[in-house]
Structures are given as structure tokens and as C-alpha cells.
Amino acid sequence: MVEFSQLAFFSVLIPVLPLIGFLLIILLSRFLKGNFSGILATSLTGLSFVFSLILFLKHSSGVGNAVEIDLFNWLEVGRLRIPFAFLIDSLSITMMMIITGVGFLIHLYSIGYMKGDERINTFFAYMNLFTTSMLLLVMGANYLILFIGWEGVGLCSYLLIGFWFKNEAYNNAARKAFIVNRIGDLGFIIGIILVFFTFQTLSFSEIFPQLKGMLPNNALIITITLLLFVGAIGKSAQIPLFTWLPDAMAGPTPVSALIHAATMVTAGIYMIARSSLLFNLAPLTLDIILITGMTTALFAATIGLFQNDIKKVLAYSTVSQLGYMFVALGLGVYSAAVFHVTTHAFFKALLFMGAGSVIHALHGEQDIRRMGGLKSKLPYTYFTFLIGTIAISGFPPFSGFFSKDQILMAAWAKHPLIYILGMAGALMTCFYMFRLLFLVFHNSFRGTTHQQEHLHESPRVMTIPLVVLAVLSFAGGFINLPALFGGNLSFSRFLSTSLADGELAFHQISHTQEYLLLMLSFLALLTILLWAAHLYLKKKKLPSEENVKLPAIQNLIYHKYYIEEIYDFCFVKPYTAISLLFSRIIEGKGINAFVDGIGTVFSFGSERFRKLQSGNISFYVFAMIIGILAFLVINLVV
Amino acid sequence: MEKITTAIQLIPLQHYIVLSITLFAIGALGVLLRRNTIIILMCIELMLNSVNLLLTAFSAYHSDPAGQVFVFFIMVVAAAEVAVGLSLIVMMKRNVDSLDINLLSRLKW
Numbered sequence: 126m127v128e129f130s131q132l133a134f135f136s137v138l139i140p141v142l143p144l145i146g147f148l149l150i151i152l153l154s155r156f157l158k159g160n161f162s163g164i165l166a167t168s169l170t171g172l173s174f175v176f177s178l179i180l181f182l183k184h185s186s187g188v189g190n191a192v193e194i195d196l197f198n199w200l201e202v203g204r205l206r207i208p209f210a211f212l213i214d215s216l217s218i219t220m221m222m223i224i225t226g227v228g229f230l231i232h233l234y235s236i237g238y239m240k241g242d243e244r245i246n247t248f249f250a251y252m253n254l255f256t257t258s259m260l261l262l263v264m265g266a267n268y269l270i271l272f273i274g275w276e277g278v279g280l281c282s283y284l285l286i287g288f289w290f291k292n293e294a295y296n297n298a299a300r301k302a303f304i305v306n307r308i309g310d311l312g313f314i315i316g317i318i319l320v321f322f323t324f325q326t327l328s329f330s331e332i333f334p335q336l337k338g339m340l341p342n343n344a345l346i347i348t349i350t351l352l353l354f355v356g357a358i359g360k361s362a363q364i365p366l367f368t369w370l371p372d373a374m375a376g377p378t379p380v381s382a383l384i385h386a387a388t389m390v391t392a393g394i395y396m397i398a399r400s401s402l403l404f405n406l407a408p409l410t411l412d413i414i415l416i417t418g419m420t421t422a423l424f425a426a427t428i429g430l431f432q433n434d435i436k437k438v439l440a441y442s443t444v445s446q447l448g449y450m451f452v453a454l455g456l457g458v459y460s461a462a463v464f465h466v467t468t469h470a471f472f473k474a475l476l477f478m479g480a481g482s483v484i485h486a487l488h489g490e491q492d493i494r495r496m497g498g499l500k501s502k503l504p505y506t507y508f509t510f511l512i513g514t515i516a517i518s519g520f521p522p523f524s525g526f527f528s529k530d531q532i533l534m535a536a537w538a539k540h541p542l543i544y545i546l547g548m549a550g551a552l553m554t555c556f557y558m559f560r561l562l563f564l565v566f567h568n569s570f571r572g573t574t575h576q577q578e579h580l581h582e583s584p585r586v587m588t589i590p591l592v593v594l595a596v597l598s599f600a601g602g603f604i605n606l607p608a609l610f611g612g613n614l615s616f617s618r619f620l621s622t623s624l625a626d627g628e629l630a631f632h633q634i635s636h637t638q639e640y641l642l643l644m645l646s647f648l649a650l651l652t653i654l655l656w657a658a659h660l661y662l663k664k665k666k667l668p669s670e671e672n673v674k675l676p677a678i679q680n681l682i683y684h685k686y687y688i689e690e691i692y693d694f695c696f697v698k699p700y701t702a703i704s705l706l707f708s709r710i711i712e713g714k715g716i717n718a719f720v721d722g723i724g725t726v727f728s729f730g731s732e733r734f735r736k737l738q739s740g741n742i743s744f745y746v747f748a749m750i751i752g753i754l755a756f757l758v759i760n761l762v763v
Numbered sequence: 764m765e766k767i768t769t770a771i772q773l774i775p776l777q778h779y780i781v782l783s784i785t786l787f788a789i790g791a792l793g794v795l796l797r798r799n800t801i802i803i804l805m806c807i808e809l810m811l812n813s814v815n816l817l818l819t820a821f822s823a824y825h826s827d828p829a830g831q832v833f834v835f836f837i838m839v840v841a842a843a844e845v846a847v848g849l850s851l852i853v854m855m856k857r858n859v860d861s862l863d864i865n866l867l868s869r870l871k872w
Contacts, residue, residue: 747795
């Protein structure tokens with residue numbers, strides 16, 4: 126019992142600490158000066174990380190069973206009983222460590238990046254609120270707590286994308302993110318309601334045992350899983366709801382790193398992995414997830430090839446990598462998806478913060494056509510960015526290689542075509558990432574002389590997180606070594622207590638075949654790398670300027686397949702038209718006319734009645750006497 | 764007291780009623796038709812006193828002193844009213860140099 130309560134205490138502290146930070150900073154923001162709020166927010170998140178680590182150690186040294194910590198009864202209406210409870214198992218502990226660990230580094234980095242901003246206190250308050258919400262999301266023991274966190278991170282995402290709200294474009298980006306997410310959330314909440322109607326409970330620990338005897342392809346289960354998947358599509362930026370993520374780059378760069386790369390966008394993947402037992406009963410949904418993920422991965426990768434904004438490249442890369450994770454989910458290898466979430470959190474946060482460091486050095490310049498030759502001026506940034514690039518491209522033995530390899534091997538086991546498509550995506554990733562690296566850091570500087578004179582490496586507080594993440598990006602893969610390299614997929618086995626991997630996870634492809642595939646993919650990646658080096662290092666090719674006419678296909682991709690325009694035409698324009706119709710006809714001619722009409726009648730009547738009050742006393746007395754006489758007559762008559 | 768009551772009862776009640784109605788009508792018409800504020804005030808007094816007369820008559824006929832007590836109250840109120848009314852008339856004279864009641868409609872907003 127002592128052991129249990131101690132565990133409960135720690136796990137409650139983890140989300141509460143950032144909440145305390147949020148409350149302190151937002152309430153005292155008037156009195157906090159300089160870096161203090163940043164240091165407070167960072168240290169509280171760091172403390173959360175320490176507790177997560179303790180929890181992890183306790184968990185892995187113990188039996189490794191899931192522990193449910195029931196704090197209090199939150200809602201009880203009729204059959205609906207929602208306890209406010211946390212579920213501590215291998216999956217939630219993994220996510221907690223990513224959130225608090227990477228979150229801590231990004232908070233630390235933000236101290237340097239946001240220095241001097243007039244609303245720095247608000248910034249850190251929002252960051253801490255985000256951390257709390259995200260922790261609530263992964264720790265919740267039922268769908269409703271998960272949903273609170275889900276909406277909380279959506280809110281913080283909105284607040285932080287629009288952090289520099291004086292710029293109207295940024296504000297619009299924030300609104301877009303919020304509204305697009307609402308579409309997905311609608312599906313999610315309907316899914317949750319349907320879960321309740323089917324299972325009479327929302328707690329994971331009560332739903333999943335009920336699934337034991339069920340046969341797959343139950344129509345109800347398929348509907349539920351599809352609706353949950355709609356929620357995941359919105360949050361994790363998959364086709365067709367991915368357009369908000371590239372726009373979300375309007376926020377400060379640490380926000381992009383924390384929310385739009387490492388944590389929030391993986392919430393959809395977490396949710397599906399958490400419901401893995403449910404999804405295993407719906408092979409149809411899994412196939413749809415697989416197709417959606419693959420399409421998104423390839424689609425976003427092609428767009429990434431031609432982007433010229435350093436953060437937009439990374440944004441499309443994130444969409445593409447999220448697509449990979451969905452492919453893994455669709456294949457039923459949930460642990461591989463969570464593994465890729467982990468490694469992706471390391472290297473994408475690293476890449477974003479590297480990009481932030483570059484932007485910081487160039488005073489806000491984001492166009493890679495105006496960069497170049499930063500290698501010698503920003504040595505730490507360059508070196509860590511290089512590691513991130515290699516990791517995301519999937520060169521062995523960097524972390525990205527292992528996580529991508531696990532997904533691709535499962536794909537091969539399912540069907541070679543999926544493997545080939547996945548490989549094509551990986552090759553494109555390799556190309557656009559090295560293109561970015563070469564254009565930003567190699568050759569000579571292409572910006573203004575003013576910028577060149579002020580080039581500087583970022584302060585220590587920003588480079589230390591970069592270095593730590595670079596180490597993790599390099600070594601992160603070793604936690605899940607496949608059998609081929611003498612490991613036993615320890616990470617996947619660790620997660621297996623809370624996930625139900627499909628039969629593809631611990632696949633049985635012969636080692637020679639696996640070896641051959643790896644060699645092949647390695648050679649292909651190397652070719653792509655050399656090709657990119659040839660184009661951008663040797664021939665010093667530069668992306669064309671805005672007004673240059675591009676070949677048709679390149680033009681199509683450069684404009685993101687005109688998806689924005691299509692959405693604008695199909696949804697935004699009709700919506701605006703209908704709104705205008707309502708505002709002009711219904712509101713203007715209907716409601717306004719009615720309300721104004723009442724006023725007009727009364728003021729018209731009053732205008733007439735006030736004439737009676739002439740001020741002529743004789744008339745008043747006359748009226749009074751007539752009245753009295755009238756009463757008299759009536760009294761006599763009746 | 765007995766004597767007065769019998770003296771009053773010598774005249775039939777109808778006469779008192781008719782006299783009172785006549786006096787009251789004169790007062791009411793005066794208030795309605797005249798524009799001189801002093802005359803209106805006097806007409807009001809006339810109406811009050813016609814009512815007083817009727818009250819006394821009824822009181823005597825029914826041998827009920829309550830009616831006479833009531834008359835005293837009315838007299839007190841009438842005296843107070845005259846005091847206020849006359850001072851108003853003085854103020855009116857000073858301010859608009861006229862006693863025309865219709866000029867007071869200017870007081871209306």
C-alpha cells in the first residue's frame with residue numbers, strides 16, 4: 126500500500142508541476158521580470174521529467190503491470206461514471222518521458238530564443254499549460270480525460286501559433302489550425318459517445334476486457350474506430366486535414382519544435398496505439414489507416430522537395446513522418462509507430478531548434494535562398510543539424526534508421542508494394558533534407574551584408590539542448606535493436622504490456638532477405654545523397670525566385686498541388702457565401718426587422734400619446750371630471 | 764347641541780343636497796373655465812366647503828358626530844392648501860408677471 130501511494134503521489138505531481146508553473150506565471154506575470162519565468166517553467170518541467178524517470182525505473186524494476194490511479198469520482202450521472210484516474214503503464218510512461226524530457230530541452234532553448242520578447246511570461250505560461258494538457262492526454266485512464274488533454278493541447282496550439290497576434294497572417298494561421306482540428310474532434314467525440322453506448326464505460330481497463338470474445342469486422346467496432354481515426358487525422362495532420370500544420374509554422378520556432386513536431390501531433394498516434402485492441406478488431410479501418418498514412422507520407426514528401434522556407438520544409442517533413450507512423454499503425458505494428466514517435470521527437474525537435482538557431486542568427490530570415498555558407502559561423506548548429514538530417518534520412522546506425530526500418534520490414538512482410546512506396550518516401554526525405562542542409566549551411570552566404578556582419582552562433586542555453594538532442598538522435602535507435610543486429614526489440618517488448626501488436630511486429634523474414642533489403646535501401650539512400658550533393662554542392666543549383674516560370678509539374682508541386690486553393694473553392698467560399706446569405710437575408714431582413722419593428726411601434730405610439738400631456742391644467746381637470754362622471758354614470762346604469 | 768341639530772333638521776335634507784351640488788358644480792366649472800389662478804383657488808375652496816356643508820347636514824340627520832369631525836379635518840387641510848396655493852401665486856406673479864394658469868404649461872418639459 127505504501128508503494129502504491131508513493132507511486133500515485135509521483136504520478137500526480139508530474140502533470141501538476143507544470144500546472145503550478147502555469148498558474149504562478151500567469152498570475153504573477155506583472156511582477157516577473159527578465160528570464161525568471163523561463164527559468165521557473167523550465168525547472169518545473171525538468172522536475173516533471175525527473176519524476177517520470179523515477180516512475181519509469183519503478184515500473185521497469187517492478188512487475189511492469191499497468192497501475193490505475195483513481196484520484197476521485199469526477200462525474201456520476203445515471204449509468205455514466207467517469208473517475209478522474211491516471212493509467213500508468215509502459216505506453217504512458219514512454220510518452221511522459223518524451224513529453225517532459227524533450228519538453229524540458231525545448232523550454233531551456235526557449236529561454237535563449239524568446240529572450241527580450243515583451244510577452245515572454247505569457248509564452249512560458251502557455252508552454253507549461255501545454256505540457257500539463259499533453260501529460261493529461263497520455264496519462265488519462267479513460268477517453269474523457271484523454272479528450273480533456275486533447276482539447277487542452279489544441280487550445281495551447283492555437284494560443285502559441287497566434288502568439289505574435291499582431292501579425293494578421295499569424296492570427297489566421299492560428300484560427301485555421303483550431304478550426305481544422307475541430308473537424309477531426311467532432312469525429313472523435315462522436316466516437317467516444319459511441320464507445321460509451323457500446324461498452325457502457327469509457328475506462329480503458331473496462332473496455333478492453335469486453336473485447337476478448339468479439340469477432341473482427343463487427344460493424345459497430347468499425348464505425349467507432351473510423352470515428353476515432355477521424356479525430357487522429359485532424360490532430361496528426363493527415364490527408365485531408367493536414368493543411369493546418371504547415372501554416373502553424375507562424376508560431377515561434379520552439380513552439381513548432383514542441384507542439385508541431387515532437388508531441389501534440391503525435392497525440393493521434395498515441396490514441397490509436399492506446400486503442401490497439403479496438404483497432405485490431407477492425408481490419409477495414411486498419412487498411413484505411415494504412416492507405417491514408419502512405420498517401421500522406423508520399424504526398425507531403427513531394428511538396429517538401431520544392432519548398433523554400435526552412436520551417437515549411439520541416440513542416441512538410443513532419444506531415445510525411447506522421448504518415449509513416451500511420452502506416453505502422455495500419456500494419457498493426459503499434460510499437461513501431463510509438464518507436465518512430467520517440468525517435469522522431471528527438472530528431473525533429475533537433476531540426477526545428479537548429480532551424481530556429483539559424484533564423485535567430487539571421488534576424489528572422491526564413492528563406493533558404495537567402496542563406497548559405499553558415500557552416501563556419503554556426504558550428505554547433507551545423508553539426509547538430511547534420512546529425513538530425515542523417516537521422517531523419519535513415520542512415521544506419523542513427524535512430525531514424527532503426528525506427529524506419531522496423532516499419533519498412535513490417536511493410537515488406539505485408540506486401541512488397543507497400544515497402545517500395547515507403548522506400549520512395551524515405552528517399553525523398555533524404556533528398557529534401559540534404560537539399561535543405563546544403564542550401565543553408567554550404568557554399569557562400571547569399572543574404573544582405575548587414576546580416577552577414579551580424580552572423581553569430583546562438584548562446585549556450587540554446588546550443589546545449591541541440592547537443593543533447595543530437596546525442597539522442599544518434600543513439601536513440603539502440604533501445605530497439607532488431608534481431609538482425611543482435612538485439613531483441615527491447616522497446617517493443619517493453620511496450621507489449623500495453624499494446625497489442627499484430628502478427629507483423631515480430632516478423633519472421635529470413636535474415637538474408639532482411640540483409641539484402643537493408644543493403645539495397647542503404648545504397649539507394651547513398652545515391653540520393655550523392656545526387657543532392659552533386660546538384661547543390663557542385664553545380665551550386667539554387668531554387669528559382671518567385672517570379673520565374675517553372676515547368677508544369679514542378680509548378681504544381683511548388684504550389685502544394687493547389688490544395689489550399691481547392692479547399693478554399695470547395696469549402697471556404699461556399700461557407701462564406703452561406704454566411705453572407707444568412708447575415709443579409711435572415712439576420713438583416715428577418716430578425717433585425719422584427720426587433721426594430723417592436724421598437725418602431727412603441728416609439729410611434731409614444732409620440733402620439735405624449736401629446737395628451739399638454740401641461741394645460743384646465744384640460745387635466747376636465748378629463749378628471751369627465752372620468753368621475755363616467756364612473757358615476759356607469760355605476761348608476763349597471 | 765340638541766338645538767342646533769333640531770334647527771338643522773327643520774329644513775328637509777333634499778335642500779341641502781341640491782345646494783351642495785349647486786355649489787360644487789359652480790366650483791368645478793370655475794376650475795375648468797376660469798384662467799385666473801386666484802379664482803381657481805377660490806373655486807377649489809368653494810368645492811371643499813360644499814362638501815363640508817353636505818357632511819354636516821348628513822351628520823345632523825343621522826346623529827353621527829363623525830361627519831362633523833371630518834369637516835374639521837377638511838378645514839385644516841384647506842387652510843394649509845390655501846397657504847401653499849397663495850405662496851405659489853405670489854411666486855408666479857413675481858416670475859411671469861401674470862396669473863394666467865395656462866402660462867404654467869411652460870413648466871412642462
